[in-house]
Each structure stands twice: as C-alpha cells, then as structure tokens.
Amino acid sequence: MRTTGVDLSAGPENTALAILEWTATGARVHALLRGVDDTTLIQTISNSDKAGIDCPLGWPEKFRSFVNAHQAGELVLPGQYVSKEWRDGLAFRHTDVFVREKIGRGVLSVSSDRIGRTAMQCAALQAMLASAGRPVDRTGAGPVVEVYPAASLHRWGLRPDGYKTSRNVAVLGELVESLRNAAPWLDLAGYESACRTSDHAFDAVIAALTARAAALGLTEDFDPSRSDLVAVEGWIALPTYSLDALKQ
Template identity: 50%
Template sequence: MLTLGVDLAAADKRTAMATVEWLPGRAVVRDLILNVDDVRIVEAGGHVDKVGLDCPLGWPEPFVALVQAHRLGHVAVADGEGAQWRRRLAYRLTDEVVREKTGIIPLSVSADRIAHAAFRCAGLLAMLAAAGHDVDRGGGGRVVEVYPAAALYCWGLAHRGYKGRGQQVQHADLVTALRDAAPWLDLGMFEGLCRCSHDAFDSVIAALNARAAAIGLAVQPSDDQRPIARVEGWIALPTGPLSNLIHGADE
C-alpha cells in the first residue's frame, strides 16, 4: 500500500507532500518534497491508495446558506441566538466532533485565514475528480481530510508548540518522539528535512493518518452524519495507537 500526505498551503510555497510505502512490519518514506503545485499533487494521487489532505474540504452548510441569503438581503437571526448562530457559521460538524473528542478547536474555514488554503483545495478537488479519482469529502473515496495536530494528540505525541520561528528545538524533539513511538517508520534520507521543516513533518503525519483511514482505524461519519460530511468534509481522526498502523501491511 502507498499513502500520500499533503500539507496544503494557499500557494505552492509551504505546500509539502510525502509518499509512504507500507511493507510487512515497516513503513518507508519514499518521497518528500516542498513547494508542490496542484498538477504534481494530482499526478502523485494517481499512484497511491489513499491521499490525506491537511486542509478543510468544504464549508459549514449554514455559512453557505448565509452567503446566499445575504446576497438577497434575507438574513434573519432569532433573538438571543446570536452566539450559537455565529458558531454554526464558523464550525463544521466535523470540527465539533474533533473538539468533543480531543479538546482541540480546528481553525474555522469560514472565519480564519485557513480559508485561503481551502479556496485552493476546492480547485484541487475538482482537478482530482476530473482526473478520474473518487473524491468523496466524507472520506469514502481516494481522498480523506486529515488534521495532523489532532492525529498527534490521538497518538499521544505533542501537538502544539512545534511551529513558527524559534521552535526548532521543540520541532526536532517531536521528530525524535515520533521515531521512538514508531520505530518501524523509516524516514531515511528525509529525516533531516522533517527536522528542519514542520511542513514536511506534517505531510508525513498526513500520510500516516491516510493509512489509518485506509485500513479502518479512523473515525467515520455515522449514517446520520454522512450526508453533511460529504458536503462539508470530514476529519479522519485516528482511533488507535500508532503501532496499529503497521498491522495488516501488505505482504
């Protein structure tokens, strides 16, 4: 099995992509590149079993309805419901599930700067679909939405404080912690890149998360949640320890 992890930024710069091969008893990072464009992501997606995209795959349905209503001048807010109304506009169903299960509050795709990456992602999903890939925003197809910070939390690893300027030590410590927790993961020649770039590191985590989704070790939407997940996107939270990812690898 091959999985692809993409840490998607608004532009090619800061976008990283990792390919992980799953073998008996081990997993090997076969490729890890920075500054990746959409064409390269689509091409790589055609050679793997599952693609983990670190980016919201859609917007909250109430937010979409608001934009349409606002265009026509028909927005109405019930008395005393302003705060809850705004929260429904800002957070998707999957964001609320992540918050409930991990305590982590995902960035709002309708109210935070991550929307810029989501704009790009919308076009990328269309390109993947046009290339013949099964794109199901609920995670049932080749593409699945992942959230590295939440995945790290689920796997018992540090999920905050390793990004940004002045965080090189914390970031390097996290790579060491990952190696200790997953001795079967071979970073090979890409270990140095993982240590110096959190974008590269996150793309590897996205590829691991894609593996969890591919083998049924990630939270899936319920029958009631699935129709919304297929529109808004669904974050595939891992449901077991890192060691479970290596079980059932291809012989």
Template identity: 50%
Template sequence: MLTVGVDLAAEAVRTAVAWVEWSDGAASVRDVVVYADDELIVEAIAQADKAGVDCPLGWPDRFVSFVSAHRVGDVEVPGGLGRDWRRDLALRVTDLAVHERTGLRPLSVSADRIAHPAMRCAALLSRLAVRTGGRVARDGTGRVVEVYPAASLKEWGLPYRGYKRTENAVARGKVVDALTAAAPWLDFGEHEAVCRRSDDATDAVVAALTARAAALGLATLPAPGQAASAVTEGWIAVPTSPLPMLPG
C-alpha cells in the same frame, strides 16, 4: 500500499507532500517535497491508494446557506444574534466532533485564514476529479481523506504543540524523536532532515500516516446523524488506534 500526505497552504511555498510506502509490517518515507505546486499534488494523490489532506475539504452547510440567502437579500436570523448562532456558521459538524474527542478546535474555514488554502483545495479536488475520472468524496470514503495532524499526534500520545515555524526547531525535533521512538517500523531515511527543518514536511508525513489509519478503518467515521453533513462539509479522520497498529 502507498499513502500520501499533503500539508496544504494557500501557496506552494508553504505546501509539502510526503509519500509513505507500506509493506511487510513496515513503512518507509519514499519522498518528501516542500514547495509543492498544484500539478505535483494532483499527480501524487492520483497515484496514492489513500491520501490525507491537511485542509478543510468544504464549508459549513449553514454558512453556505447563509451566504446564498444574503446574496439575494433573504436572510433569516434568530432573535438576539448571539454567539452560538455565529458559531453554527463558523464551524462544521466535523470541527465540533474533533473538539469533543480531542479538545482541539480546528480553524474555521468560514471565519479564519484557513479559507485561503480551502479555496485552493477546492480547485485541486476539481482537477483531481478530472484526472481520475470521478468526483472526489469529501467524507473520506474515497481516495482522499481530510486530516488534522495535531489531533493525530495527540491521539497517538506524541507532542503536538509548539513545533510550528522555523524558530521552533528544538520542539519540532522532539516531535520527530517521539515519532521515531513510537514507530520504529517507520524508516525516514534521508528525509528525516527535512522534517526536522520544516513543520510542513513533518505534518505531511503525519498526514500520510493518518491516511493509512483511515484506509485500515482505524480512524473516526461520521455517525449516522453526521453522515449527510460530511458529504458536503468534509470529515476529519482522527486515529482511533495506537501507532503500532498501522503496519498491519
């Protein structure tokens, strides 16, 4: 099995892609590319058995309805215009589910800068649909699954905070050290160095590992009451089993 992880930013300069090959109870990082353009991402996902994308795959349904209504001047709002009402516009069903499970709160795709990568992601999914000849499912049931590396690391009992940005190389090194200790079956090869230099590369590898968990059914799925929203908003797959389960 080949899994791909994509740490998606609005531009290629902060985007990384990782390829992880799985066989005989082991895994190896086949390649990691930092500064990944659209063509590379689409082709990588098209060749993967499962791809984990660290970016929202959709917007909150209520936000989409709100903006559509506002466009034609027909917005209906509850009395008081309180914070809870705005939260319903800002957060997806999956964002609330991740927060309930892990205590982490994903960035709001409708009210934060993560919207810029999400716009790029929407275009990439469209190109991927043309490339593969079929619509890309956003709920994780198809080739692509949405992931959240910090949540994956936390669920696996690994360091998950403070490793972002160039100046946090020491903390990032501890994440890589913890990952290699917890997963001795994972061979980084020559690509360990780039993961220590770049948090984008590290997250791409974690995204590829999470894609494996999703492919094996070892990650969260929408409950019946969440399934309809997951189809349009996207669904973040959070690992439900420890790392040693991934090689099979």
C-alpha cells in the same frame, strides 16, 4: 500500499508532500517534497492508494446558507440579538465540533480564519482531481481523506504543541524524536533533517500516516444520520488506534 500526505497551503511555496511505502513490517518515506505545484499533487495523489490532505474539504453548510440568504437580501436572524452559538454554527463544521469534543483541542474555522484561503486552493484541487478521474468523496470513502495532523498526534500520544514556524525548530526536533521512538518501524530515510527543520514536511508525513489509518478503517466513524451533511462539509479522519496498529 502507498499513502500520500499533503500539507496544503494557498500556494506551492509552503505546500509539502510525503509518500510512504508500506510493507509487512512498517513504512518508509519514499519521497518528501516541498514547494509542490498542482500538477505534482494531482499525479501523486492519483498514483496513491490513499491520500490525506491537511485542509478542510468543504465549508459549514449553515455558512453557505447564510451567505446565500445575505446575498439575496433574505437573511432571517434567530432573534433580536445574535449569539455566540449562532456565530459558531456559521464558523464550524460538524466534524470540527466532533474533533474538538473528542480531543479537547480547537480546530481552525474554514469560514472565518485564514485557512479559508487554503480551502479555496483545496476546492480547486478537488475539481482538478475530478477532471483527472479521481473524484473526491468528502466523507473520506474515496482516494482522498481530510486529516488534521495535530489531532492525529494527540491521539497517538505525541504532544502537538508549539512546533509551528521556524522559531520553534527545537520543539519540532523533539517531536520528531518522539515519533521515532513511538514508531521505530517508520524509516524516515534521508528525510529526517527535512522533518526536523520544516513543520510543513513533518505534517505531510503525519498526514500520510493518517491516510494509512483511514485506509485500514482505524479512524472515527460519523453518525450515518449525518452522512448528507458530512458529504458536503467533509470529515476529519481521527485515528482510533495507536501508531503500531498501522503496521498490519
């Protein structure tokens, strides 16, 4: 099996891509690229068994309805005063709330945080994949699944705090060491240095590991009664088993 992980950014300069090759005994990083353009992303994802993208695949359905109503001048408020709960309903998707409840960790809002710019790029990427014959099922059932590396690390018992940006390379190095100890069967090959110096590269590897979990069915399921909503908003693949379960 070949899994791909994408740490997506609004532009290619901070976009990273990892390719893992799986055998009966573990996995090896086949390639780890930074500064990845759309053409490379499409080709690599198309040639993978499963790809994990670290970016929301959709927007909150309530937010979409809110914007449409506002544009049409037909917005109906829930009462005389709007509440935090009302605003949160516009800011967070069903999967965001689910993950927060499961791991006690917040998720960025695709409708009100800067990650929205990256989500625009992700929407374009989904359209390009569809044109290439690889349409994206936002529930994760197809060739692409949405991932959240911090949540995966949390589920695997690895502390995902304070490793972002170049100011925190020491913490990132410790996290890489923790990953190596927790998954000795993962061969970083010649890319360990890249993981230790770039959180984008490291997150791409975690995204590829999470894609493997999703491919094996080792992630949280959504309530079937919410399938229509998830198909529009997207669903984060949250691992349910330890890293070692990925070796099967």
